[in-house]
Amino acid sequence: MAKERITGSEALMRSLEHEGVTTLFGYPGGAIMPVYDALYGYKDKLNHILVRHEQAAAHAAEGYARVSGKVGVCLVTSGPGATNTVTGIADAMMDSTPIVVIAGQVGTSMLGSDAFQECDLVGVTQPISKWAYQIRRPEDIAWAVSRAFYIAKSGRPGPVVLDFAKNAQVGMVDYEPCDIDFIRSYVPVPKTDPETVRQAAELINGAKRPFILVGQGVEIGGAQEELKQLIERADIPAGCTLLGLSALPSDHPLNMGMLGMHGSLANSVKTQECDVLIAVGMRFDDRITGKLNTYATQAKKIHFEIDPAEVNKNVPADVAVLGDCKQTLAEVLELVKPNCHKEWIESFQKYLDEETSVVIEPEVHPAEGPIKMGEVARKVTEMTGNKAVLVTDVGQNQMLSARYFKFSQKRSIVTSGGMGTMGFGLPAAIGATFGAPDRMVCLFVGDGGLQMTLQELGTIMEQHSPVKIILLNNNYLGNVRQWQEMFFGKRYSFTPMMNPDYNMIASAYGIPNRTVIDRADLERGIREMIDTDGPYLLQVAVIEEGRVLPMCCPGNDVDDMVLDY
Amino acid sequence: MEQEKTFYTLIVFSENFAGLLNQVTAVFTRRQVNIESLNVSASSIKGVHKYTITCWSTEEQIQLITKQIEKRIDVLQAHYFTDDEIFIQEVALYKLSTPAVLENPAVSSAVRHHGAQIVEVNPTYTVVSKKGLTDDIMSLYYALNDYNCVLQYVRSGRIAITKSCTEYLDAFLEERRRIHEEQQKQK
Numbered sequence: 001m002a003k004e005r006i007t008g009s010e011a012l013m014r015s016l017e018h019e020g021v022t023t024l025f026g027y028p029g030g031a032i033m034p035v036y037d038a039l040y041g042y043k044d045k046l047n048h049i050l051v052r053h054e055q056a057a058a059h060a061a062e063g064y065a066r067v068s069g070k071v072g073v074c075l076v077t078s079g080p081g082a083t084n085t086v087t088g089i090a091d092a093m094m095d096s097t098p099i100v101v102i103a104g105q106v107g108t109s110m111l112g113s114d115a116f117q118e119c120d121l122v123g124v125t126q127p128i129s130k131w132a133y134q135i136r137r138p139e140d141i142a143w144a145v146s147r148a149f150y151i152a153k154s155g156r157p158g159p160v161v162l163d164f165a166k167n168a169q170v171g172m173v174d175y176e177p178c179d180i181d182f183i184r185s186y187v188p189v190p191k192t193d194p195e196t197v198r199q200a201a202e203l204i205n206g207a208k209r210p211f212i213l214v215g216q217g218v219e220i221g222g223a224q225e226e227l228k229q230l231i232e233r234a235d236i237p238a239g240c241t242l243l244g245l246s247a248l249p250s251d252h253p254l255n256m257g258m259l260g261m262h263g264s265l266a267n268s269v270k271t272q273e274c275d276v277l278i279a280v281g282m283r284f285d286d287r288i289t290g291k292l293n294t295y296a297t298q299a300k301k302i303h304f305e306i307d308p309a310e311v312n313k314n315v316p317a318d319v320a321v322l323g324d325c326k327q328t329l330a331e332v333l334e335l336v337k338p339n340c341h342k343e344w345i346e347s348f349q350k351y352l353d354e355e356t357s358v359v360i361e362p363e364v365h366p367a368e369g370p371i372k373m374g375e376v377a378r379k380v381t382e383m384t385g386n387k388a389v390l391v392t393d394v395g396q397n398q399m400l401s402a403r404y405f406k407f408s409q410k411r412s413i414v415t416s417g418g419m420g421t422m423g424f425g426l427p428a429a430i431g432a433t434f435g436a437p438d439r440m441v442c443l444f445v446g447d448g449g450l451q452m453t454l455q456e457l458g459t460i461m462e463q464h465s466p467v468k469i470i471l472l473n474n475n476y477l478g479n480v481r482q483w484q485e486m487f488f489g490k491r492y493s494f495t496p497m498m499n500p501d502y503n504m505i506a507s508a509y510g511i512p513n514r515t516v517i518d519r520a521d522l523e524r525g526i527r528e529m530i531d532t533d534g535p536y537l538l539q540v541a542v543i544e545e546g547r548v549l550p551m552c553c554p555g556n557d558v559d560d561m562v563l564d565y
Numbered sequence: 566m567e568q569e570k571t572f573y574t575l576i577v578f579s580e581n582f583a584g585l586l587n588q589v590t591a592v593f594t595r596r597q598v599n600i601e602s603l604n605v606s607a608s609s610i611k612g613v614h615k616y617t618i619t620c621w622s623t624e625e626q627i628q629l630i631t632k633q634i635e636k637r638i639d640v641l642q643a644h645y646f647t648d649d650e651i652f653i654q655e656v657a658l659y660k661l662s663t664p665a666v667l668e669n670p671a672v673s674s675a676v677r678h679h680g681a682q683i684v685e686v687n688p689t690y691t692v693v694s695k696k697g698l699t700d701d702i703m704s705l706y707y708a709l710n711d712y713n714c715v716l717q718y719v720r721s722g723r724i725a726i727t728k729s730c731t732e733y734l735d736a737f738l739e740e741r742r743r744i745h746e747e748q749q750k751q752k
């Protein structure tokens with residue numbers, strides 16, 4: 001192919017096109033103007049979504065990536081534009097989400113001089129990104145973009161930052177597309193030792209009380225089917241992490257629900273009773289394990305993991321099966337014998353029943369009193385046939401929607417797990433509508449978190465992006481209030497919050513909306529939300545002093561769960 | 566409960582990209598491990614940089630640190646060693662006052678006794694250099710300091726070479742080259 005002499009900005013457009021990019025989220029500014037000028041000529045090929053704050057560009061890219069499995073892209077200017085994306089980059093790093101952030105930078109001749117809107121973005125983002133690189137010459141663009149996408153999506157995915165100096169944007173280059181699928185120093189998928197596969201199968205075959213922990217790695221690796229076959233053949237009950245919730249259909253008889261601090265009681269108890277604990281694509285976060293040195297000490301542990309640095313980080317593994325879990329699960333499956341653990345599985349029931357009567361029923365079917373968050377989540381999931389994508393913000397709204405929403409399709413939960421980023425929800429939901437245009441996207445968000453990125457209602461208005469916003473308004477920073485109630489003697493220090501009229505706000509943005517206060521109106525409100533084309537804001541006035549239960553209090557043994565207090 | 570700590574030498578090989586030193590040291594900072602010494606230089610392979618880092622740590626901790634360093638995209642390999650697994654060397658320079666050296670014959674005797682070399686002598690100062698292990702180098706420093714003649718003193722970071730017969734980096738690069746070739750063929 002003949003080389004063509006074009007500007008660096010044009011070369012960026014070609015490189016993005018070459019990577020198959022169709023959608024990007026961004027916000028212009030001085031140091032990225034040449035790129036925006038080139039973008040003007042690519043309007044029909046690259047769908048640029050103008051957000052209202054760069055933090056939202058990063059979260060939208062995350063939401064897009066999480067539902068689609070593709071790389072999310074955002075484009076911002078230097079200095080403040082770039083630093084505004086930092087929360088999203090850190091969030092994507094924690095939750096292994098592939099995004100590429102392209103930020104303008106001052107020209108190389110001005111670097112280091114405290115030039116206008118200069119910021120050492122590579123320095124800032126290096127510790128919170130998979131790779132951060134400064135493009136200083138137009139000749140490097142094709143290479144850097146290709147390398148960025150390869151790194152972002154391969155192995156354990158993560159965020160990549162490209163700091164794009166202005167002289168490289170305007171300089172001329174003989175453009176030639178570049179395809180990087182190998183980096184000498186980077187081994188995205190570690191080699192699997194067949195011996196570990198054999199050992200894992202042996203442990204599984206010999207287990208009397210096996211238990212599987214399903215992490216987001218199963219979704220990222222596309223190993224949902226392999227996982228299902230494994231648990232069905234060996235008859236192993238499974239618990240899912242917050243980010244792994246949709247890796248296994250919620251109504252699968254072996255799916256015992258969520259793990260962790262607010263997971264199911266049965267899972268927590270059984271973690272301490274199982275004889276073989278099988279972790280797949282999860283990293284033993286402290287929100288999962290509780291107190292580490294008492295965590296499942298009785299069990300042999302098998303860890304299926306793509307990132308060698310996660311092995312033995314928190315919980316030592318007896319057998320670590322390194323590699324891509326789609327591959328390794330398939331290999332283990334060949335050696336695993338059909339089995340039956342009827343009695344062991346039935347032993348979960350007692351705890352499931354206890355939790356149902358003490359926690360779940362009062363939360364999802366309260367007889368009287370104000371509406372509860374769990375009740376709303378359960379109604380919405382039922383009325384959408386368990387087919388919607390659940391996007392959450394952070395707080396009680398997150399935990400309760402995650403607990404009571406049900407999933408029948410993969411890649412259906414988008415939530416900020418590792419970082420717990422309030423303000424994530426609204427922009428991530430916008431991103432999800434672009435990443436999964438054929439699916440309904442339901443956002444559960446609190447009154448606190450909604451206001452952190454409220455400006456994105458503007459993006460929703462402009463794009464007519466069909467986010468179903470379910471605002472669970474408790475007039476509190478509820479999650480913190482609950483901790484104050486439990487651990488700080490009910491001293492509600494700066495957690496009650498005065499709220500604006502959200503209906504007026506939604507209306508100002510032309511977004512259809514309704515507020516539900518009475519239980520009797522809830523179903524009608526949800527019906528209207530579902531039946532309305534495009535975006536909708538359903539505000540539900542929920543119980544002010546609601547509680548997320550059960551709860552494994554921080555630092556406690558994993559099975560030491562509070563059901564009521 | 567403080568666990569027993571060992572003195573480890575970490576050897577890291579990386580591609581020659583800007584900003585890698587930061588990435589490597591940041592791993593130590595996050596894990597709250599102090600770096601005792603650090604040496605960075607070109608390695609015997611063109612374009613590959615070698616870092617030699619020493620620190621006190623538990624085995625558990627140094628394992629995690631090593632893996633987290635190796636995880637950085639442009640790091641080729643990281644390995645940790647105890648002192649019995651490597652040959653080690655440091656070098657020190659001592660700038661002494663020439664009048665003080667001339668006044669006290671014990672000074673030049675200490676220099677000789679420690680097997681140090683005189684690199685420069687002029688009427689104002691004398692520069693002595695010594696290579697060896699930390700303890701030898703320090704013991705010469707203490708001896709000279711007792712004679713009140715040290716104007717400046719500096720000790721380098723440790724450099725190290727492994728005793729093992731396999732060259733891990735060569736094997737790694739060879740393996741990567743082979744994988745790359747196979748990948749190319751498949752296309």
Ligand SMILES: Cc1ncc(C[n+]2csc(CCOP(=O)(O)OP(=O)(O)O)c2C)c(N)n1
Pocket residue numbers: 393394395396397398420421422423445446447448449450472474476477478479480
């Ligand atoms: C950016 C950010 N700031 C602060 C917090 C701490 N935090 C966690 S949950 C929470 C309260 C959230 O309140 P709201 O959005 O109303 O949700 P609720 O818990 O009431 O459902 C806070 C302040 C956070 N996670 N993220």
Ligand SMILES: [Mg+2]
Pocket residue numbers: 446447448472473474475476477478
């Ligand atoms: Mg609230």
